Amino acid sequence: MDDPVTRILTHLERLEAEAIHIMREVLADAQKPVMMYSVGKDSAVLLHLAKKAFYPSAPPFPLLHVDTTWKFRDMYALREKAAQDAGMELIVHQNAEAKERGINPFDHGPLHTDMWKTEGLKQALDLHGFDVAFGGARRDEEKSRAKERIFSFRTASHGWDPKNQRPELWNLYNAKKAKGESIRVFPISNWTELDIWQYIMAENIEIVPLYFAAPRPTYIHEGGLFMADDLDRLEKTMGYKPEITTRSVRFRTLGCFPLTGAVESTASTLSEVVQEMLLTTTSERQGRIIDKDEGGAGMEKKKQEGYF
Template sequence: MMALSPNLAYLESEAIHIIRDGFAEAKRPVVLFSGGKDSTVLAHLVLRAFYPAPPPIPLLHVDSTWEFREVVEFRDRFARNHGFDLVVKANEEGRRQNINPFEHGDTYTTMMRTDPLKAALTDGGYDVIFGGARRDEEASRAKERIASVRNANHGWEPRNQRPELWRSYNWRLGKGQSIRAYPISNWTEHDLWTYIRMREIELAPLYFAADRPVVVRDGLRLVVDDDARMQWRDGETPTMEKVRFRTLGCWPVTGADPSDADHIDAVMYETLTSGMSERRGRVSDSGSLERQKRDGYF
Protein backbone atom coordinates (compact mmCIF):
# COMPACT_ATOMS: atom_id res chain seq x y z
CA MET A 1 0.00 0.00 0.00
CA MET A 2 1.43 3.37 -1.06
CA ALA A 3 1.86 6.45 1.10
CA LEU A 4 -0.73 9.16 0.56
CA SER A 5 0.18 12.55 -0.84
CA PRO A 6 -0.11 15.48 1.59
CA ASN A 7 -3.37 16.54 -0.06
CA LEU A 8 -4.94 13.08 0.21
CA ALA A 9 -3.66 12.62 3.75
CA TYR A 10 -5.37 15.90 4.68
CA LEU A 11 -8.65 14.91 3.00
CA GLU A 12 -8.58 11.51 4.70
CA SER A 13 -7.91 13.12 8.09
CA GLU A 14 -10.69 15.65 7.54
CA ALA A 15 -13.19 12.95 6.58
CA ILE A 16 -12.31 10.78 9.59
CA HIS A 17 -12.65 13.82 11.86
CA ILE A 18 -16.15 14.49 10.46
CA ILE A 19 -17.19 10.86 10.92
CA ARG A 20 -15.95 10.70 14.52
CA ASP A 21 -17.39 14.13 15.33
CA GLY A 22 -20.82 13.28 13.95
CA PHE A 23 -20.81 9.83 15.52
CA ALA A 24 -20.03 11.31 18.95
CA GLU A 25 -23.06 13.61 18.70
CA ALA A 26 -25.47 11.11 17.13
CA LYS A 27 -28.00 8.91 18.86
CA ARG A 28 -28.69 6.72 15.81
CA PRO A 29 -26.13 7.22 13.01
CA VAL A 30 -26.23 5.39 9.67
CA VAL A 31 -24.17 5.31 6.47
CA LEU A 32 -25.96 5.46 3.11
CA PHE A 33 -24.45 2.78 0.87
CA SER A 34 -25.28 2.46 -2.82
CA GLY A 35 -22.41 0.18 -3.81
CA GLY A 36 -20.93 2.97 -5.95
CA LYS A 37 -17.36 4.22 -5.67
CA ASP A 38 -18.18 7.22 -3.45
CA SER A 39 -20.14 5.29 -0.84
CA THR A 40 -17.53 2.51 -0.92
CA VAL A 41 -14.76 5.01 -0.13
CA LEU A 42 -16.95 6.50 2.61
CA ALA A 43 -17.49 3.06 4.15
CA HIS A 44 -13.72 2.44 4.11
CA LEU A 45 -13.21 5.76 5.89
CA VAL A 46 -15.67 4.60 8.55
CA LEU A 47 -13.60 1.43 8.97
CA ARG A 48 -10.42 3.49 9.37
CA ALA A 49 -12.12 5.91 11.79
CA PHE A 50 -12.86 3.13 14.31
CA TYR A 51 -10.16 0.54 13.59
CA PRO A 52 -9.43 -1.95 15.13
CA ALA A 53 -12.98 -2.04 16.53
CA PRO A 54 -15.70 -3.37 14.24
CA PRO A 55 -17.65 -0.61 12.47
CA PRO A 56 -20.25 0.80 14.92
CA ILE A 57 -22.44 2.36 12.22
CA PRO A 58 -24.73 0.27 9.98
CA LEU A 59 -24.98 0.56 6.21
CA LEU A 60 -28.35 1.49 4.69
CA HIS A 61 -29.06 0.59 1.08
CA VAL A 62 -32.23 1.79 -0.66
CA ASP A 63 -33.00 -0.88 -3.23
CA SER A 64 -34.87 0.66 -6.17
CA THR A 65 -35.61 -2.93 -7.32
CA TRP A 66 -33.77 -2.05 -10.56
CA GLU A 67 -30.23 -2.30 -9.23
CA PHE A 68 -27.48 -4.00 -11.23
CA ARG A 69 -27.09 -7.57 -10.02
CA GLU A 70 -23.32 -7.07 -9.69
CA VAL A 71 -23.95 -4.09 -7.40
CA VAL A 72 -26.24 -6.11 -5.12
CA GLU A 73 -23.70 -8.94 -4.98
CA PHE A 74 -20.90 -6.48 -4.22
CA ARG A 75 -23.02 -4.77 -1.53
CA ASP A 76 -23.67 -8.02 0.31
CA ARG A 77 -20.07 -9.20 0.01
CA PHE A 78 -18.67 -5.86 1.16
CA ALA A 79 -20.88 -5.71 4.27
CA ARG A 80 -20.11 -9.32 5.17
CA ASN A 81 -16.35 -9.07 4.64
CA HIS A 82 -15.98 -5.87 6.68
CA GLY A 83 -18.38 -6.65 9.52
CA PHE A 84 -21.02 -4.03 8.78
CA ASP A 85 -24.65 -4.50 9.74
CA LEU A 86 -26.61 -4.01 6.51
CA VAL A 87 -30.14 -2.59 6.32
CA VAL A 88 -31.92 -2.86 2.96
CA LYS A 89 -35.12 -0.93 2.27
CA ALA A 90 -37.38 -1.12 -0.80
CA ASN A 91 -40.85 0.16 -1.64
CA GLU A 92 -42.68 -3.15 -1.82
CA GLU A 93 -45.94 -1.52 -2.88
CA GLY A 94 -44.11 0.15 -5.77
CA ARG A 95 -42.62 -3.22 -6.67
CA ARG A 96 -46.11 -4.77 -6.75
CA GLN A 97 -47.33 -1.92 -8.97
CA ASN A 98 -44.34 -2.45 -11.30
CA ILE A 99 -43.22 1.16 -10.96
CA ASN A 100 -40.26 1.27 -13.31
CA PRO A 101 -37.79 3.73 -14.85
CA PHE A 102 -38.88 2.96 -18.42
CA GLU A 103 -42.39 4.36 -18.02
CA HIS A 104 -42.59 6.43 -14.85
CA GLY A 105 -39.69 8.90 -14.89
CA ASP A 106 -39.69 11.26 -11.90
CA THR A 107 -42.53 9.25 -10.32
CA TYR A 108 -40.20 6.27 -10.27
CA THR A 109 -37.42 8.27 -8.57
CA THR A 110 -39.87 9.55 -5.95
CA MET A 111 -41.59 6.25 -5.23
CA MET A 112 -38.65 3.85 -5.48
CA ARG A 113 -35.80 5.97 -4.14
CA THR A 114 -36.96 9.05 -2.21
CA ASP A 115 -39.98 7.54 -0.44
CA PRO A 116 -38.25 4.34 0.79
CA LEU A 117 -35.22 6.39 1.88
CA LYS A 118 -37.41 8.69 3.97
CA ALA A 119 -39.34 5.71 5.37
CA ALA A 120 -36.12 3.89 6.28
CA LEU A 121 -34.71 6.97 8.05
CA THR A 122 -37.95 7.53 9.96
CA ASP A 123 -38.42 3.86 10.88
CA GLY A 124 -34.80 3.56 12.00
CA GLY A 125 -34.89 6.80 13.99
CA TYR A 126 -31.60 7.84 12.34
CA ASP A 127 -30.50 11.35 13.25
CA VAL A 128 -27.06 11.65 11.61
CA ILE A 129 -26.98 10.15 8.13
CA PHE A 130 -23.56 9.92 6.47
CA GLY A 131 -23.53 10.09 2.67
CA GLY A 132 -20.90 10.02 -0.04
CA ALA A 133 -21.86 13.09 -2.09
CA ARG A 134 -19.12 15.40 -3.36
CA ARG A 135 -19.48 19.08 -4.19
CA ASP A 136 -17.81 18.76 -7.59
CA GLU A 137 -20.41 16.28 -8.89
CA GLU A 138 -23.36 18.57 -9.58
CA ALA A 139 -24.46 22.18 -9.05
CA SER A 140 -27.00 21.59 -6.27
CA ARG A 141 -24.53 19.45 -4.33
CA ALA A 142 -22.08 22.37 -4.39
CA LYS A 143 -24.58 24.25 -2.16
CA GLU A 144 -24.48 21.59 0.56
CA ARG A 145 -22.87 22.04 3.94
CA ILE A 146 -20.86 19.15 5.32
CA ALA A 147 -23.44 18.88 8.14
CA SER A 148 -26.63 19.58 6.21
CA VAL A 149 -29.84 20.02 8.23
CA ARG A 150 -33.05 18.30 7.08
CA ASN A 151 -36.55 19.09 8.32
CA ALA A 152 -39.03 16.67 9.88
CA ASN A 153 -40.04 15.45 6.40
CA HIS A 154 -36.35 14.96 5.46
CA GLY A 155 -36.51 17.94 3.10
CA TRP A 156 -33.58 20.23 2.32
CA GLU A 157 -33.76 24.02 2.35
CA PRO A 158 -30.48 25.67 1.24
CA ARG A 159 -31.32 28.98 2.94
CA ASN A 160 -31.63 27.29 6.34
CA GLN A 161 -28.13 25.82 6.39
CA ARG A 162 -25.62 26.81 9.06
CA PRO A 163 -22.20 28.44 8.61
CA GLU A 164 -19.19 26.14 8.90
CA LEU A 165 -15.97 27.81 9.92
CA TRP A 166 -12.59 26.28 10.74
CA ARG A 167 -13.81 22.67 10.55
CA SER A 168 -16.40 23.32 13.26
CA TYR A 169 -19.68 21.54 12.56
CA ASN A 170 -22.99 22.16 14.29
CA TRP A 171 -24.68 18.83 15.06
CA ARG A 172 -27.49 20.26 17.21
CA LEU A 173 -30.96 19.23 16.13
CA GLY A 174 -34.39 20.73 16.64
CA LYS A 175 -37.50 18.61 17.00
CA GLY A 176 -37.91 16.27 14.05
CA GLN A 177 -34.70 17.41 12.37
CA SER A 178 -31.87 15.22 11.11
CA ILE A 179 -28.49 15.85 9.54
CA ARG A 180 -27.09 14.52 6.29
CA ALA A 181 -23.33 14.57 6.76
CA TYR A 182 -20.96 14.47 3.78
CA PRO A 183 -17.39 13.66 4.89
CA ILE A 184 -15.97 13.60 1.35
CA SER A 185 -17.62 16.85 0.24
CA ASN A 186 -14.26 18.49 -0.51
CA TRP A 187 -12.91 15.60 -2.59
CA THR A 188 -12.72 15.71 -6.38
CA GLU A 189 -13.13 12.76 -8.72
CA HIS A 190 -9.34 12.84 -9.17
CA ASP A 191 -8.87 12.65 -5.39
CA LEU A 192 -11.30 9.78 -5.14
CA TRP A 193 -9.68 7.58 -7.79
CA THR A 194 -6.18 8.30 -6.51
CA TYR A 195 -7.28 7.34 -3.00
CA ILE A 196 -8.90 4.14 -4.28
CA ARG A 197 -5.62 3.15 -5.91
CA MET A 198 -3.42 4.13 -2.96
CA ARG A 199 -5.59 2.33 -0.41
CA GLU A 200 -6.24 -0.64 -2.74
CA ILE A 201 -10.00 -0.41 -2.30
CA GLU A 202 -12.12 -3.03 -4.03
CA LEU A 203 -14.95 -1.62 -6.15
CA ALA A 204 -18.03 -3.05 -7.84
CA PRO A 205 -16.90 -4.82 -11.06
CA LEU A 206 -19.01 -2.54 -13.26
CA TYR A 207 -16.35 0.18 -13.01
CA PHE A 208 -14.03 -2.05 -15.06
CA ALA A 209 -14.42 -2.88 -18.74
CA ALA A 210 -15.88 -6.26 -19.69
CA ASP A 211 -18.01 -7.73 -22.46
CA ARG A 212 -21.63 -6.93 -21.65
CA PRO A 213 -24.94 -7.07 -23.59
CA VAL A 214 -25.71 -3.55 -24.81
CA VAL A 215 -28.47 -1.72 -26.67
CA VAL A 216 -27.99 1.84 -27.90
CA ARG A 217 -30.99 3.97 -26.98
CA ASP A 218 -31.31 7.76 -27.25
CA GLY A 219 -27.54 8.04 -27.60
CA LEU A 220 -26.78 5.94 -24.50
CA ARG A 221 -25.38 2.45 -24.26
CA LEU A 222 -27.65 0.57 -21.86
CA VAL A 223 -26.44 -2.71 -20.44
CA VAL A 224 -29.31 -5.21 -20.40
CA ASP A 225 -28.92 -6.52 -16.89
CA ASP A 226 -32.16 -8.53 -16.93
CA ASP A 227 -33.56 -9.30 -20.37
CA ALA A 228 -36.81 -10.64 -18.87
CA ARG A 229 -37.58 -7.20 -17.38
CA MET A 230 -36.22 -5.15 -20.28
CA GLN A 231 -38.85 -3.13 -22.16
CA TRP A 232 -37.71 -3.63 -25.71
CA ARG A 233 -38.30 -1.21 -28.55
CA ASP A 234 -39.03 -2.39 -32.07
CA GLY A 235 -35.93 -3.67 -33.79
CA GLU A 236 -33.72 -3.71 -30.69
CA THR A 237 -31.29 -6.58 -30.31
CA PRO A 238 -28.49 -6.54 -27.72
CA THR A 239 -24.92 -6.88 -28.92
CA MET A 240 -21.86 -7.70 -26.86
CA GLU A 241 -19.57 -4.72 -26.33
CA LYS A 242 -16.67 -4.09 -24.01
CA VAL A 243 -17.96 -1.30 -21.77
CA ARG A 244 -17.66 0.04 -18.26
CA PHE A 245 -19.45 2.56 -16.06
CA ARG A 246 -18.15 5.81 -14.65
CA THR A 247 -21.18 6.25 -12.42
CA LEU A 248 -23.74 3.71 -11.20
CA GLY A 249 -27.51 4.05 -10.97
CA CYS A 250 -30.49 1.92 -11.97
CA TRP A 251 -29.56 -0.22 -14.95
CA PRO A 252 -32.31 0.90 -17.39
CA VAL A 253 -31.30 4.58 -17.09
CA THR A 254 -27.52 4.55 -16.68
CA GLY A 255 -25.30 4.72 -19.72
CA ALA A 256 -22.08 2.76 -20.13
CA ASP A 257 -18.96 3.85 -22.02
CA PRO A 258 -17.02 1.84 -24.61
CA SER A 259 -13.72 1.02 -22.95
CA ASP A 260 -10.79 -1.37 -22.72
CA ALA A 261 -9.91 -0.17 -19.20
CA ASP A 262 -10.12 -3.38 -17.21
CA HIS A 263 -7.66 -2.53 -14.41
CA ILE A 264 -7.28 0.38 -12.01
CA ASP A 265 -4.45 2.25 -13.76
CA ALA A 266 -6.25 2.19 -17.11
CA VAL A 267 -9.50 3.31 -15.48
CA MET A 268 -7.72 6.18 -13.75
CA TYR A 269 -6.04 7.34 -16.96
CA GLU A 270 -9.26 7.12 -18.96
CA THR A 271 -11.35 8.86 -16.29
CA LEU A 272 -8.95 11.64 -15.43
CA THR A 273 -8.23 12.57 -19.06
CA SER A 274 -11.92 12.77 -19.93
CA GLY A 275 -13.48 16.18 -20.48
CA MET A 276 -17.00 14.89 -19.75
CA SER A 277 -18.94 14.98 -16.48
CA GLU A 278 -19.03 11.68 -14.61
CA ARG A 279 -22.85 11.96 -14.29
CA ARG A 280 -23.57 12.60 -17.96
CA GLY A 281 -24.90 9.06 -18.37
CA ARG A 282 -27.55 9.42 -15.66
CA VAL A 283 -30.93 9.81 -17.36
CA SER A 284 -32.43 10.46 -13.92
CA ASP A 285 -30.36 13.66 -13.69
CA SER A 286 -32.17 15.17 -16.68
CA GLY A 287 -34.71 16.74 -14.34
CA SER A 288 -34.01 18.90 -11.30
CA LEU A 289 -31.79 17.15 -8.76
CA GLU A 290 -32.19 20.16 -6.49
CA ARG A 291 -35.97 19.72 -6.47
CA GLN A 292 -35.53 16.02 -5.66
CA LYS A 293 -33.17 16.93 -2.81
CA ARG A 294 -35.68 19.42 -1.42
CA ASP A 295 -38.20 16.57 -1.37
CA GLY A 296 -35.84 14.33 0.62
CA TYR A 297 -33.73 12.62 -2.04
CA PHE A 298 -30.07 11.77 -1.32
Protein backbone atom coordinates (compact mmCIF):
# COMPACT_ATOMS: atom_id res chain seq x y z
CA MET A 1 0.00 0.00 0.00
CA ASP A 2 1.31 3.41 -0.81
CA ASP A 3 0.91 6.15 1.72
CA PRO A 4 -2.19 8.21 1.28
CA VAL A 5 -1.06 11.53 -0.13
CA THR A 6 -3.59 14.29 0.11
CA ARG A 7 -3.90 16.59 -2.82
CA ILE A 8 -5.16 20.02 -1.92
CA LEU A 9 -7.74 21.09 -4.47
CA THR A 10 -7.54 24.70 -5.56
CA HIS A 11 -10.46 27.06 -5.17
CA LEU A 12 -11.16 26.81 -8.89
CA GLU A 13 -11.18 23.01 -8.78
CA ARG A 14 -13.62 23.08 -5.89
CA LEU A 15 -15.87 25.65 -7.49
CA GLU A 16 -15.85 23.60 -10.67
CA ALA A 17 -16.71 20.39 -8.82
CA GLU A 18 -19.55 22.14 -7.02
CA ALA A 19 -21.03 23.54 -10.23
CA ILE A 20 -20.82 20.16 -11.97
CA HIS A 21 -22.47 18.47 -9.01
CA ILE A 22 -25.32 20.99 -9.12
CA MET A 23 -25.90 20.50 -12.84
CA ARG A 24 -26.07 16.74 -12.46
CA GLU A 25 -28.45 17.01 -9.50
CA VAL A 26 -30.87 19.01 -11.63
CA LEU A 27 -31.23 16.14 -14.05
CA ALA A 28 -32.61 13.85 -11.35
CA ASP A 29 -35.85 15.76 -10.91
CA ALA A 30 -36.19 18.00 -13.97
CA GLN A 31 -38.61 17.10 -16.73
CA LYS A 32 -37.34 19.58 -19.28
CA PRO A 33 -34.26 21.59 -18.32
CA VAL A 34 -32.73 24.38 -20.37
CA MET A 35 -29.61 26.49 -20.04
CA MET A 36 -30.07 30.24 -20.31
CA TYR A 37 -27.27 31.50 -22.49
CA SER A 38 -26.52 35.20 -22.79
CA VAL A 39 -23.21 34.81 -24.67
CA GLY A 40 -21.38 36.76 -21.93
CA LYS A 41 -18.35 35.50 -20.04
CA ASP A 42 -20.44 33.97 -17.23
CA SER A 43 -22.50 32.09 -19.80
CA ALA A 44 -19.30 30.92 -21.45
CA VAL A 45 -18.11 29.48 -18.15
CA LEU A 46 -21.50 27.91 -17.49
CA LEU A 47 -21.53 26.25 -20.90
CA HIS A 48 -17.99 24.98 -20.41
CA LEU A 49 -18.96 23.48 -17.05
CA ALA A 50 -21.96 21.78 -18.66
CA LYS A 51 -19.69 20.16 -21.22
CA LYS A 52 -17.49 18.89 -18.40
CA ALA A 53 -20.38 17.70 -16.27
CA PHE A 54 -21.80 15.34 -18.88
CA TYR A 55 -18.75 14.38 -20.95
CA PRO A 56 -18.58 12.16 -22.99
CA SER A 57 -22.30 12.84 -23.47
CA ALA A 58 -23.32 16.25 -24.81
CA PRO A 59 -25.17 18.31 -22.20
CA PRO A 60 -28.69 16.81 -22.21
CA PHE A 61 -30.54 20.12 -22.62
CA PRO A 62 -30.74 22.97 -25.13
CA LEU A 63 -29.36 26.50 -24.86
CA LEU A 64 -31.83 29.36 -24.71
CA HIS A 65 -30.91 32.85 -25.81
CA VAL A 66 -33.50 35.47 -24.98
CA ASP A 67 -32.72 37.95 -27.70
CA THR A 68 -33.52 41.64 -27.74
CA THR A 69 -32.29 42.17 -31.31
CA TRP A 70 -29.97 44.84 -29.86
CA LYS A 71 -27.02 42.63 -28.92
CA PHE A 72 -23.55 43.19 -30.33
CA ARG A 73 -22.85 41.44 -33.64
CA ASP A 74 -19.85 39.65 -32.12
CA MET A 75 -22.22 38.10 -29.63
CA TYR A 76 -24.50 36.70 -32.32
CA ALA A 77 -21.49 35.21 -34.07
CA LEU A 78 -20.13 33.45 -31.00
CA ARG A 79 -23.61 32.26 -29.99
CA GLU A 80 -23.94 30.05 -33.06
CA LYS A 81 -20.40 28.75 -32.84
CA ALA A 82 -20.53 27.90 -29.15
CA ALA A 83 -23.76 25.92 -29.47
CA GLN A 84 -22.36 24.00 -32.40
CA ASP A 85 -19.09 23.21 -30.63
CA ALA A 86 -20.99 21.87 -27.64
CA GLY A 87 -23.30 19.78 -29.79
CA MET A 88 -26.34 21.47 -28.27
CA GLU A 89 -29.54 22.77 -29.74
CA LEU A 90 -29.81 26.58 -29.66
CA ILE A 91 -33.21 28.14 -29.10
CA VAL A 92 -33.46 31.87 -29.80
CA HIS A 93 -36.50 33.67 -28.48
CA GLN A 94 -37.57 37.19 -29.35
CA ASN A 95 -40.65 38.70 -27.78
CA ALA A 96 -43.01 39.08 -30.74
CA GLU A 97 -45.00 41.83 -29.03
CA ALA A 98 -41.89 43.85 -28.27
CA LYS A 99 -40.83 43.47 -31.87
CA GLU A 100 -44.21 44.51 -33.21
CA ARG A 101 -44.38 47.58 -30.97
CA GLY A 102 -40.82 48.53 -31.83
CA ILE A 103 -39.66 48.58 -28.23
CA ASN A 104 -36.13 49.98 -28.13
CA PRO A 105 -33.64 51.20 -25.56
CA PHE A 106 -33.97 54.85 -26.51
CA ASP A 107 -37.69 55.52 -26.59
CA HIS A 108 -38.81 53.09 -23.91
CA GLY A 109 -36.22 53.14 -21.13
CA PRO A 110 -36.80 50.45 -18.53
CA LEU A 111 -39.66 49.02 -20.60
CA HIS A 112 -37.08 47.79 -23.09
CA THR A 113 -35.52 45.47 -20.53
CA ASP A 114 -38.88 44.50 -19.11
CA MET A 115 -40.44 43.57 -22.45
CA TRP A 116 -37.52 41.96 -24.21
CA LYS A 117 -35.76 40.32 -21.32
CA THR A 118 -38.16 39.74 -18.44
CA GLU A 119 -41.27 39.09 -20.52
CA GLY A 120 -39.26 37.41 -23.26
CA LEU A 121 -37.79 34.94 -20.82
CA LYS A 122 -41.16 34.10 -19.28
CA GLN A 123 -42.63 33.58 -22.74
CA ALA A 124 -39.81 31.31 -23.83
CA LEU A 125 -40.03 29.16 -20.71
CA ASP A 126 -43.81 28.85 -21.02
CA LEU A 127 -43.72 28.24 -24.75
CA HIS A 128 -41.32 25.31 -24.49
CA GLY A 129 -42.51 24.07 -21.11
CA PHE A 130 -39.07 24.27 -19.51
CA ASP A 131 -39.32 23.53 -15.80
CA VAL A 132 -35.71 24.18 -14.84
CA ALA A 133 -33.52 26.93 -16.27
CA PHE A 134 -29.81 27.17 -15.53
CA GLY A 135 -28.52 30.72 -15.19
CA GLY A 136 -25.11 32.27 -14.74
CA ALA A 137 -25.95 34.67 -11.92
CA ARG A 138 -23.41 35.08 -9.14
CA ARG A 139 -23.94 36.09 -5.54
CA ASP A 140 -21.16 38.67 -5.62
CA GLU A 141 -22.81 40.66 -8.40
CA GLU A 142 -25.25 42.57 -6.30
CA LYS A 143 -26.42 42.85 -2.71
CA SER A 144 -29.81 41.14 -3.08
CA ARG A 145 -28.17 38.25 -4.95
CA ALA A 146 -26.06 37.41 -1.89
CA LYS A 147 -29.08 35.72 -0.36
CA GLU A 148 -30.24 34.01 -3.52
CA ARG A 149 -30.41 30.27 -3.28
CA ILE A 150 -28.67 28.04 -5.80
CA PHE A 151 -32.10 26.56 -6.56
CA SER A 152 -34.44 29.54 -6.82
CA PHE A 153 -38.14 28.78 -6.94
CA ARG A 154 -40.57 30.68 -9.10
CA THR A 155 -44.34 30.55 -8.97
CA ALA A 156 -46.36 29.56 -12.01
CA SER A 157 -46.31 33.27 -12.95
CA HIS A 158 -42.48 33.31 -12.54
CA GLY A 159 -42.60 35.44 -9.39
CA TRP A 160 -39.83 35.21 -6.79
CA ASP A 161 -40.85 35.33 -3.15
CA PRO A 162 -37.76 36.09 -1.05
CA LYS A 163 -39.54 34.89 2.09
CA ASN A 164 -40.48 31.52 0.67
CA GLN A 165 -37.22 30.02 -0.53
CA ARG A 166 -36.01 26.61 0.58
CA PRO A 167 -33.08 26.21 2.94
CA GLU A 168 -30.05 24.62 1.26
CA LEU A 169 -28.07 22.39 3.60
CA TRP A 170 -24.82 20.61 2.80
CA ASN A 171 -24.97 19.89 -0.90
CA LEU A 172 -28.54 18.62 -0.76
CA TYR A 173 -30.91 20.40 -3.11
CA ASN A 174 -34.65 19.91 -2.99
CA ALA A 175 -35.77 20.17 -6.59
CA LYS A 176 -39.33 18.94 -6.07
CA LYS A 177 -42.01 21.26 -7.36
CA ALA A 178 -45.68 21.44 -8.19
CA LYS A 179 -47.00 21.50 -11.73
CA GLY A 180 -46.52 24.91 -13.27
CA GLU A 181 -43.77 25.95 -10.89
CA SER A 182 -40.26 26.33 -12.21
CA ILE A 183 -36.75 26.58 -10.84
CA ARG A 184 -33.88 28.81 -11.80
CA VAL A 185 -30.62 27.10 -10.93
CA PHE A 186 -27.39 29.07 -10.51
CA PRO A 187 -24.42 26.66 -10.51
CA ILE A 188 -21.82 29.44 -10.33
CA SER A 189 -23.46 31.27 -7.42
CA ASN A 190 -20.28 31.06 -5.35
CA TRP A 191 -17.94 32.38 -8.01
CA THR A 192 -16.60 35.93 -7.98
CA GLU A 193 -15.71 37.99 -11.02
CA LEU A 194 -12.05 37.17 -10.43
CA ASP A 195 -12.82 33.44 -10.23
CA ILE A 196 -14.58 33.67 -13.59
CA TRP A 197 -11.61 35.32 -15.23
CA GLN A 198 -9.12 32.95 -13.68
CA TYR A 199 -11.17 29.99 -14.85
CA ILE A 200 -11.48 31.36 -18.39
CA MET A 201 -7.73 31.69 -18.37
CA ALA A 202 -7.00 28.28 -16.89
CA GLU A 203 -9.45 26.46 -19.15
CA ASN A 204 -8.81 28.52 -22.25
CA ILE A 205 -12.50 29.28 -22.78
CA GLU A 206 -13.51 31.25 -25.83
CA ILE A 207 -15.21 34.55 -25.02
CA VAL A 208 -16.59 37.39 -27.12
CA PRO A 209 -13.70 39.58 -28.39
CA LEU A 210 -15.50 42.67 -27.06
CA TYR A 211 -14.03 41.90 -23.62
CA PHE A 212 -10.62 42.84 -25.04
CA ALA A 213 -9.65 46.37 -25.94
CA ALA A 214 -9.55 47.33 -29.60
CA PRO A 215 -10.14 50.52 -31.59
CA ARG A 216 -13.91 50.75 -31.95
CA PRO A 217 -16.39 53.37 -33.16
CA THR A 218 -17.84 55.05 -30.08
CA TYR A 219 -20.21 57.84 -29.13
CA ILE A 220 -21.22 59.62 -25.96
CA HIS A 221 -24.84 59.42 -24.92
CA GLU A 222 -26.24 60.92 -21.73
CA GLY A 223 -22.80 60.97 -20.20
CA GLY A 224 -22.00 57.35 -21.01
CA LEU A 225 -19.55 55.93 -23.53
CA PHE A 226 -21.09 53.49 -26.00
CA MET A 227 -20.07 51.59 -29.08
CA ALA A 228 -21.85 52.18 -32.37
CA ASP A 229 -22.12 48.52 -33.28
CA ASP A 230 -24.80 49.26 -35.88
CA LEU A 231 -24.64 52.91 -36.82
CA ASP A 232 -27.50 52.86 -39.31
CA ARG A 233 -29.86 51.41 -36.80
CA LEU A 234 -28.71 53.84 -34.13
CA GLU A 235 -29.37 56.74 -36.45
CA LYS A 236 -32.78 55.41 -37.39
CA THR A 237 -33.79 54.92 -33.78
CA MET A 238 -32.20 57.98 -32.20
CA GLY A 239 -33.35 60.26 -34.98
CA TYR A 240 -29.89 61.69 -35.47
CA LYS A 241 -26.43 60.44 -36.22
CA PRO A 242 -24.35 60.39 -33.05
CA GLU A 243 -20.85 61.76 -33.28
CA ILE A 244 -18.50 58.84 -33.76
CA THR A 245 -14.99 58.77 -32.40
CA THR A 246 -12.65 55.82 -32.64
CA ARG A 247 -11.40 54.91 -29.19
CA SER A 248 -9.62 51.93 -27.74
CA VAL A 249 -12.37 50.45 -25.61
CA ARG A 250 -13.55 47.20 -24.12
CA PHE A 251 -16.56 45.94 -22.15
CA ARG A 252 -16.76 44.53 -18.66
CA THR A 253 -20.23 43.11 -19.19
CA LEU A 254 -22.18 42.51 -22.37
CA GLY A 255 -25.81 43.19 -23.14
CA CYS A 256 -27.64 45.45 -25.57
CA PHE A 257 -25.06 47.63 -27.25
CA PRO A 258 -26.90 50.93 -26.69
CA LEU A 259 -27.18 50.10 -22.97
CA THR A 260 -23.77 48.66 -22.27
CA GLY A 261 -21.19 51.20 -21.29
CA ALA A 262 -17.72 50.80 -22.77
CA VAL A 263 -14.57 51.57 -20.83
CA GLU A 264 -11.53 53.14 -22.39
CA SER A 265 -8.79 50.61 -22.14
CA THR A 266 -5.75 49.14 -23.77
CA ALA A 267 -6.08 45.74 -22.12
CA SER A 268 -5.96 43.36 -25.04
CA THR A 269 -4.96 40.10 -23.38
CA LEU A 270 -6.64 38.08 -20.65
CA SER A 271 -4.02 38.95 -18.06
CA GLU A 272 -4.26 42.63 -18.91
CA VAL A 273 -8.02 42.46 -18.58
CA VAL A 274 -7.73 40.83 -15.19
CA GLN A 275 -5.10 43.36 -14.19
CA GLU A 276 -7.43 46.17 -15.11
CA MET A 277 -10.30 44.52 -13.31
CA LEU A 278 -8.24 44.21 -10.14
CA LEU A 279 -7.00 47.77 -10.25
CA THR A 280 -10.31 49.26 -11.18
CA THR A 281 -12.42 50.98 -8.60
CA THR A 282 -15.88 50.58 -10.02
CA SER A 283 -17.97 47.47 -9.76
CA GLU A 284 -18.88 45.30 -12.68
CA ARG A 285 -22.52 46.14 -12.97
CA GLN A 286 -21.96 49.84 -13.01
CA GLY A 287 -21.69 49.73 -16.78
CA ARG A 288 -25.24 48.53 -16.95
CA ILE A 289 -28.02 51.02 -16.76
CA ILE A 290 -30.79 48.66 -15.72
CA ASP A 291 -29.78 48.20 -12.10
CA LYS A 292 -29.81 51.80 -11.12
CA ASP A 293 -33.42 52.70 -11.08
CA GLU A 294 -35.43 52.02 -7.92
CA GLY A 295 -32.45 52.90 -5.71
CA GLY A 296 -30.73 50.17 -3.76
CA ALA A 297 -33.55 47.70 -4.17
CA GLY A 298 -33.64 47.75 -7.98
CA MET A 299 -32.45 44.22 -8.67
CA GLU A 300 -34.58 42.73 -5.96
CA LYS A 301 -37.68 44.33 -7.42
CA LYS A 302 -36.84 43.04 -10.88
CA LYS A 303 -36.38 39.55 -9.52
CA GLN A 304 -39.76 39.58 -7.86
CA GLU A 305 -41.21 40.41 -11.24
CA GLY A 306 -39.46 37.46 -12.85
CA TYR A 307 -36.21 38.86 -14.23
CA PHE A 308 -33.72 36.09 -13.87
